[in-house]
Amino acid sequence: MKVLEIKNVHKIYNSSEVKVHAVNDISLDFEKGEFAAIVGPSGSGKTTLLNMIGGLDTPTEGEIMVDHTNLAELKSSALIDFRLRNIGFVFQSYNLIPVLTAKENVEFIMSLQKWNKKEKDERTYELLKAVGLEDRINSRPSKLSGGQQQRVAVARALASKPKFVLADEPTANLDSKSTETLLDIMEELNKEEGITFIFSTHDARVVKKARRVITVEDGKVISDERKK
Amino acid sequence: MIWKTAWKNVWRNKVRSLVVIISITIGIFGGVFAIAVMNGAIEQKVDATLNDEIAHIHINDPAFRDNYDIQLSVDQPEQTIAMVRNMPGVEAVTPRTVITGMANTATKSAGVQILGIDPESEREVLQLYQTTIPGTGGFFDAESRHQLAYIGEALAKELNIIRYRIDESMLDSLAKREVPAEVLEKLVPFSGHRFKSEKSFKKEVKGVLSMKEQHEYGAVIKEEAWSFRARSKMTLTFLDKDQMQTGAVFRIAGIYDIKNSMYEMSQVLVQNEDLAALTGMASNEYHQLIIRLDDLESTRVVSESLKGKLDGLEVMNWKEIQPELAMMTDMVSKFYAIFMVIILAALAFGIVNTMLMVVLERTKELGMLTAIGMNKKRVFNMIMLESVFLSLVGGVTGIIISKTLISLTARKGINFASYAEGFEAMGYPAHIYPSISTSFFITVTILIIITGILSSIYPALKALKLDPAEALRTE
Numbered sequence: 001m002k003v004l005e006i007k008n009v010h011k012i013y014n015s016s017e018v019k020v021h022a023v024n025d026i027s028l029d030f031e032k033g034e035f036a037a038i039v040g041p042s043g044s045g046k047t048t049l050l051n052m053i054g055g056l057d058t059p060t061e062g063e064i065m066v067d068h069t070n071l072a073e074l075k076s077s078a079l080i081d082f083r084l085r086n087i088g089f090v091f092q093s094y095n096l097i098p099v100l101t102a103k104e105n106v107e108f109i110m111s112l113q114k115w116n117k118k119e120k121d122e123r124t125y126e127l128l129k130a131v132g133l134e135d136r137i138n139s140r141p142s143k144l145s146g147g148q149q150q151r152v153a154v155a156r157a158l159a160s161k162p163k164f165v166l167a168d169e170p171t172a173n174l175d176s177k178s179t180e181t182l183l184d185i186m187e188e189l190n191k192e193e194g195i196t197f198i199f200s201t202h203d204a205r206v207v208k209k210a211r212r213v214i215t216v217e218d219g220k221v222i223s224d225e226r227k228k
Numbered sequence: 229m230i231w232k233t234a235w236k237n238v239w240r241n242k243v244r245s246l247v248v249i250i251s252i253t254i255g256i257f258g259g260v261f262a263i264a265v266m267n268g269a270i271e272q273k274v275d276a277t278l279n280d281e282i283a284h285i286h287i288n289d290p291a292f293r294d295n296y297d298i299q300l301s302v303d304q305p306e307q308t309i310a311m312v313r314n315m316p317g318v319e320a321v322t323p324r325t326v327i328t329g330m331a332n333t334a335t336k337s338a339g340v341q342i343l344g345i346d347p348e349s350e351r352e353v354l355q356l357y358q359t360t361i362p363g364t365g366g367f368f369d370a371e372s373r374h375q376l377a378y379i380g381e382a383l384a385k386e387l388n389i390i391r392y393r394i395d396e397s398m399l400d401s402l403a404k405r406e407v408p409a410e411v412l413e414k415l416v417p418f419s420g421h422r423f424k425s426e427k428s429f430k431k432e433v434k435g436v437l438s439m440k441e442q443h444e445y446g447a448v449i450k451e452e453a454w455s456f457r458a459r460s461k462m463t464l465t466f467l468d469k470d471q472m473q474t475g476a477v478f479r480i481a482g483i484y485d486i487k488n489s490m491y492e493m494s495q496v497l498v499q500n501e502d503l504a505a506l507t508g509m510a511s512n513e514y515h516q517l518i519i520r521l522d523d524l525e526s527t528r529v530v531s532e533s534l535k536g537k538l539d540g541l542e543v544m545n546w547k548e549i550q551p552e553l554a555m556m557t558d559m560v561s562k563f564y565a566i567f568m569v570i571i572l573a574a575l576a577f578g579i580v581n582t583m584l585m586v587v588l589e590r591t592k593e594l595g596m597l598t599a600i601g602m603n604k605k606r607v608f609n610m611i612m613l614e615s616v617f618l619s620l621v622g623g624v625t626g627i628i629i630s631k632t633l634i635s636l637t638a639r640k641g642i643n644f645a646s647y648a649e650g651f652e653a654m655g656y657p658a659h660i661y662p663s664i665s666t667s668f669f670i671t672v673t674i675l676i677i678i679t680g681i682l683s684s685i686y687p688a689l690k691a692l693k694l695d696p697a698e699a700l701r702t703e
Contacts, residue, residue, distance in 0.1 A: 054597055056697040077603055084601020091700065096595040099236035104229070111229035111603055156600070 003163045003196050004030040004053065009218075011048050022048040023059070024219035030164065030198065035190045037199045037210035045219040047168055048199040053198065054087050054166045055079045067163055076184035084112055087137035088195070090155030094149040096141040102128060102152045103137040109159040127155035130192075131185050147178025154186060164196035171203045183209045230606055233623055234613035237586070238621070245618060248582050252575050252622025252676075253629065259571040260630035260672060263564045270560055272657050274553060278524070279355045280486045281495075282549055285519040285531050287312070290542040292515055294342075295540065296328050298469055301513045303540060312519060315533065317526040322354035323514035325428050325503050329466030333377070333387040337425075340383065340496045342464055344503030344514075353520040356497075357438035359562045364456050365482035368499060376481035377464065380492025382652075385481045389460045392429035392453040394418040401452045407445050411437065412698055422455070429453060447645045456483065458684075464496065467510070469508040476506055487657040489649075506632045561668075568672055572679040575619075579655035579680065583615050583687035594691050595699020604692050612681055619680030620673075627669055 011023035024046045030036060038046045051057035052064055055071045064071045066086055074082055081088075096105045103124050111118045128134050131151035133144075140151050154160060157165045167186075171179040187209060190197050199206055207213055215223040238245055278284060287308065289300035302308060307324060312321045320546040325344030330337055347368040353355050357367035361381060368376055384390040396419060399412055414436040423429035433449060434442060465475030478498060486492060504511050521530055531545035547554030589596065597607060644651060646659035 011400065051697045054452060054599065056700070080601055080603045083599065084603075087601075089596075089600050091596065095700070097233065097593065097597075099240055100233060105233070108229055108233075109600060112606065160601075 001027050001032045001033050003067055004028075004198075005063075005065040006049075006053065007065070009052060009059045009064060011052060011057070012060045014028065014086070021219050023052070025062075026063075026216075026219070026221050028214065028221065028224070032196055033165075033190065033194045034196045034198070035187060035210055036197065036214060037201050037207050038214045038216055039200075039202055039207055040216035041202065044216045045195075046216050048219075049216065050166050050168050050198070050200045051098060052164040053085050054089060058184070074094045084109065084159060086163045087130055088160070088162040088165035090150070090153050090157045090165060090170045090174045092169040093140070094153045096149055096152055096156070098141050101138045101140055102133055102155075105141070105152055106155045106159050109156060113160055121182070122156075123159060127158055128152070130189060131155045132181070142160055145178070147174050147181060150178070150182055151185060152172060152184065154189070155191035156187060158195060160192065161193070162195065164198060166198065167201075169201055170204070171201065171206055176205070179203070179205050230610050230701070231613060234610050235617055237432065237610075237614050238617045240254040244582060244585070247578070248578055248623065249622035250367060251578055252619060252688060253626040255571050255575045256623050256626025256672065256676070257629045257633075259568050260627060260664065261633060263567060263668070264630065264664040265632045265660055266558065267564070267668075268638075268641075268663040269651075269656050269660045271554060271663055272661065274487055274557055275653060276488065276657070277550065277553055277655075278546060280359060281488070281491055282358060282546055283353050283518045284521045284524065284527050284546050285534065286544050286549055287517040287519070287534065287541050288515055288544075289540060290540070292542070293325075296326055296515075298327060298467065298507060298509070298515075301325075301509070301515050302517060305512055305514050305517070308515060308538065308541070311537070312517060312534065317521050317523065317530045318519055319522045320349065320520045322349035322518050323500070324516045324518055325500055325507070325509065325513070326515045327466045327503065327507065329464055331383065331387060332463045333389060333461075333466065336387045338383060338386050338493065340464075341494050341507055342466060342503065343497045344500040345497050350497075352700065353518050356486065359484040360482040361456075361485050365458065365480060367484075368481050370481075372479065373474055374459075374479040377462065377478035378481045378497040379462075379483055380489075380495060381483055381485040382489040382492035383494075383496065383555040384456070384480070386493060386661055387462055389456065389480060390426075390483065391424075391455050392426060392450070392454055393422040393455045398452050402445075402449065402665055403427075404451070405448055407448060411441050411445055414441075416487065423453075427557050442514075442544075443646065446617055447648075464498070466507070468506065474506050476502075478502075487652050488655040489652045490655055493599055547571075564668065565634055565675075567674055572675055575622075576679050576683045579683035580618060580686055582618070583611065583684055584690065586614065587611065587687045587691045591694060591699050592702045594694055595696040595702065596687050598694065598696040599700060607691055608688045609690055615684035615687070616680035619676050619683070623673065623676035623679075627672060631669065634664060637662050655668065 006026055006028040009023055009026045010162055013020040013022055026049060033195045038049060048057065058072060060187065069082065071079065080081050097108065100108065104125045106127055107120050110123060125134065128137050131154055133148060136144060136148065142154065171182060174182065183206060186197055189195060201207065212226045214221055254376045288302060291297065292300040309321050309323060312318055323346060327342045329340060329342050331340045360366055367378060381390065394415055399415060399419065403411055418432060423432065428624045460480045461477050462474055463477050465473065468474045501511060504513065521527060527545045531543055532542040594607060638661050644660065651658040
């Protein structure tokens with residue numbers, strides 16, 4: 001079952017002096033439960049592509065369909081709500097809310113969706129346990145290591161049971177051990193919850209774990225390999 | 229969760245938030261306490277005016293107030309008094325004769341309004357009798373074969389009935405009141421001296437004391453130097469009913485002090501029977517009926533009812549008699565609101581500045597929140613709540629401090645003794661008891677919340693304009 005269709009997407013940035021074709025005619029499909037990595041050197045257009053998939057940026061041309069919904073047809077407020085219910089985000093620099101505890105950070109998305117307290121408590125504990133932080137639920141981000149913060153960010157991204165999770169260079173700031181732990185956790189969640197994970201990365205360790213590797217260069221897909 | 233996050237965000241940068249909170253606290257405290265002092269002074273002024281000077285309603289001939297013509301008395305006074313007394317809401321009535329004349333002593337004279345009163349019923353209507361300065365007599369209490377007059381402190385000073393003297397007993401009293409010996413020594417050369425007027429006393433004392441000594445002991449020295457000779461006399465002259473010049477010597481029954489120099493200077497009270505004998509008016513002939521009501525709030529209802537019943541007579545309530553007092557009581561709450569709005573507007577700029585810094589510092593975080601699905605309304609609400617919390621913490625602290633200080637000072641009052649003459653010249657007491665209603669605190673709290681909301685609008689709009697993808701790239 002397709003959760004995401006990217007059809008002939010272009011992204012052109014027009015500055016006063018130069019015209020940058022950041023994404024050049026990319027078409028891709030993602031099935032439910034994929035664990036895919038978009039790889040490529042810096043400036044290849046992978047983050048731009050990820051931003052457009054996540055509805056944070058709009059294509060200059062082409063269509064992005066998430067579960068048969070064309071993101072371009074959604075108004076600003078509807079798009080935000082769509083993101084809330086369908087897309088989970090994991091950022092390179094974790095981006096947790098520093099004044100909230102790990103538990104509150106994970107609950108935040110569910111609160112925005114007006115889940116009741118019991119549901120929130122159960123889901124939060126389940127996710128923090130899954131990422132191995134059930135004993136740190138009341139710690140603030142400043143009291144957690146980088147790896148632990150990113151695990152909280154993963155738990156947050158999965159909180160509302162999204163259709164897929166977009167992770168932009170999630171391991172870029174992590175050491176080897178933390179990267180390995182994080183990837184294992186994400187792979188397990190992917191298998192257990194059937195949630196599609198799409199990474200943008202140039203980390204070989206992520207590429208090794210990914211079951212599909214899409215290589216992007218100069219805004220174009222130059223290879224799309226599925227591992228057996 | 230938005231409320232919780234907003235509250236925690238307030239304390240993210242404690243120093244910055246505390247600076248804003250303290251400035252709001254000081255602003256609110258300053259504003260509220262200043263208003264409480266002003267309000268206390270105005271309430272005292274209104275109370276004193278109604279209780280000591282004019283009561284609630286006056287009845288007189290429609291033309292009487294034009295030139296206080298002695299001929300224009302109230303028609304059928306006894307029936308009218310009886311009718312008014314039985315009106316619902318009326319507590320007491322007293323009749324008065326009002327004549328314009330001159331008060332003279334051997335050295336001075338002054339234009340005055342002579343009020344012929346019935347002391348017994350006057351006590352039921354006005355509390356002026358309670359303001360007699362101790363040691364000066366009373367409110368027509370003692371039997372006397374002389375004609376008596378009850379006069380104000382300001383007039384007594386003007387006519388040199390009150391004098392200032394420095395003698396040994398006065399210096400002893402000052403020593404008991406812990407006035408230092410070096411100050412007393414400076415006063416010794418004046419011992420045995422009786423000054424012609426308050427002005428000359430002040431001039432001489434100022435001449436020997438330093439500014440600091442004047443400031444510290446001036447009021448005590450003046451109080452102890454104050455001197456009054458019992459049964460002092462003065463002459464009152466006026467025109468009788470036939471427009472013939474007449475007059476008589478009156479002994480001072482007592483001297484009242486209502487902290488209103490203007491009233492004290494102009495109003496001399498004598499007994500109706502004495503005035504009637506001198507003017508040729510009948511003993512039951514009066515120019516005015518003065519009415520005290522059970523409840524101030526019923527003034528308009530009772531005065532309207534009286535207007536309907538008393539054809540051919542003018543009925544005026546206190547707001548019509550003293551429109552400036554009415555304007556003050558009616559407008560005062562609006563003035564307070566404007567005063568607070570000005571203070572809060574100034575504080576709002578500080579809050580706007582802080583909230584703009586908050587938005588600038590949290591650009592990446594706000595981008596992240598929008599990215600993960602926090603809609604514009606919620607982002608706006610979060611910024612607005614932070615601003616409201618910031619304002620409320622400062623505002624409520626300011627209110628609590630003000631309320632505490634008002635409660636503390638309301639018991640003993642604040643004595644502006646150094647400015648007493650200025651206050652009294654304007655008809656205000658120099659000893660002020662700060663007072664403010666609970667509803668005012670509620671209004672201020674609402675204004676603080678509104679300030680918080682308004683201060684958040686511009687920063688929140690800035691936050692809403694952030695592009696999440698761009699904001700996430702911010703370092």
